[in-house]
Amino acid sequence: MATTPPGNLLMTTVDKAASWARTRSMFPATFGLACCAIEMMATGAAHYDLARFGMEVFRASPRQADLMIVAGRVSQKMAPVLRQVYDQMPDPKWVISMGACASSGGMFNNYALVQGVDQIVPVDIYVPGCPPGPQSLMHGILSLHDKIMSGEVAS
């Protein structure tokens, strides 16, 4: 019996293979809230074409999604809904906080807004901007891919 397997075979670890699969078919949940949602739609539409990264399929049901892009300001009324949608998503799941409002409350430091969505759900990537352009969002998404590939965030 040969010590090394012959022919066309790739060697990897289970973790790496799983990370590779996860990053190449990452389905975002449709979770548009405000201005950022329009830029998120623009990212998925013709000009910027998120399909290049295997993630043009925005899943309408959180049960089929593994990435939540919190696109916009989160009001106090919306916060429990957001948490419920997050809880409905199957593991492994990731969260991108898109824009200044989702990340920190942005310019609206008042009674109505949650000052940062990380008070409700764990956030993996913060995308700055008001609103972040499609390029910024894509950079955020690709950074998340890198984090997953490097094993920094497992699930």
Added chain:
Amino acid sequence: MTAEEKTLDIWVAGTEEPEFSPTDEGEQEFSDSESEDRLADQYGRVIDDDYVFDDEVADDERMVVNMGPQHPSTHGVLRLQLEMEGEVIRRTKPIIGYLHTGMEKTAEQLTFSQGPTNVTRMDYLAPLHGELAYSLAVERLLDVEVPPRAAAIRILMTELNRVSSHLVALATNGMDIGALSMMIYGFRERESILAFFEKTTGLRMNHNFIRPGGVAADLPPGWKDDVSAILKDMPERMEQYDDLLRNNPIWLARTEGVGVITAEEATAYSITGPALRATGVDWDIRKAFPYSGIDQYEFDVPVGENGDVYDRYRVRVEEMHESLKIVEQVMDSMPKGDYRVGDRKITPPPRARIDESMEALIHHFKLFTEGFKVPAGETYVAVESPRGELGCYLVSDGNATPYRMHTRAPSFYNLQALPIAMGDSLVADTIATIASMDPVMGDVDR
């Protein structure tokens, strides 16, 4: 001016004795003169939007379906409670507030020059219209007139904004009913307009470009080429949309006779914009109360007939053509001159002047630390946003921040019509109707 003269006569709730005596809860007395007939005589027909269930329908045929706030076709975070008998919607309850941002309160903390930053985030598909309404209100209180070039730039930008907003309306309307290609096309053309916006204002959205006293910057070099390219491409592209949608039997079946609102209902519910004009009412703020010299340009106000989803779609398409007509006229007749008022108490000095003049430095410092003071008073200014009458009600008590700022958000009023538009319609038509009203939840909830 003494402090006493500055105070405004503003009524605050609860500070006066009520003139009426409270009656028993739930009991209201109506005299014969206030009968329904008389009310109808005074205010027009009383529109009844609430449905009383038919007792003959079995209980298991009735159900309440909750739609949203997390739903891909609610255009944000609108929540609807639909009471249905089988497939037929009997009653609709829109529940709003999931995007309430407290912007009207925030406006009271921002100076008048910071204000457009706030209002631009309300209706995020028509940010420039929000800025324009706010700036016009501040200018009316200040009693200043912007230079002709500033007014022309404002019209150029807002009309382009109308086109880009209607493109999103078409795109999402198409996507919701299943014409997915329209989504791709709509956003493709929108990008060409956004590219021009980015070049001019520095941002794709939320521009903060139109400010009290003029605009933030002059048009960039070569702007005529960019606008000409948009004007050249758009009619061609819009023909493609017509090929795709106008006579498409599936599109017609999903839109014609769906979500009908009559002219009477539309006026009773204060509906404005394309949703009103689709019912056949010829009402446009640009014609009724012209702003920024829009009355010097020639354009028509397209109206529909039936007030259904299809007519709203047609009105939007026609409006895009009219807006492009205005843009072309503005481009050809762009006046020369300054793009903001010369008053240094309102407009910050040019950057180069700050190094040369102590006065300019002081003005700059004062403007950006405490802002300019606006004489006490109140005003209401409306502009025609892509969704209808976008008004700004502004009260100043003589300080550098507004005492109160209220926005008459067209989406909020148009959304009220959902229950009558969707009454007795099929549940599948819900999405077509919502999309055709083109609500922007940031505009509704603010």
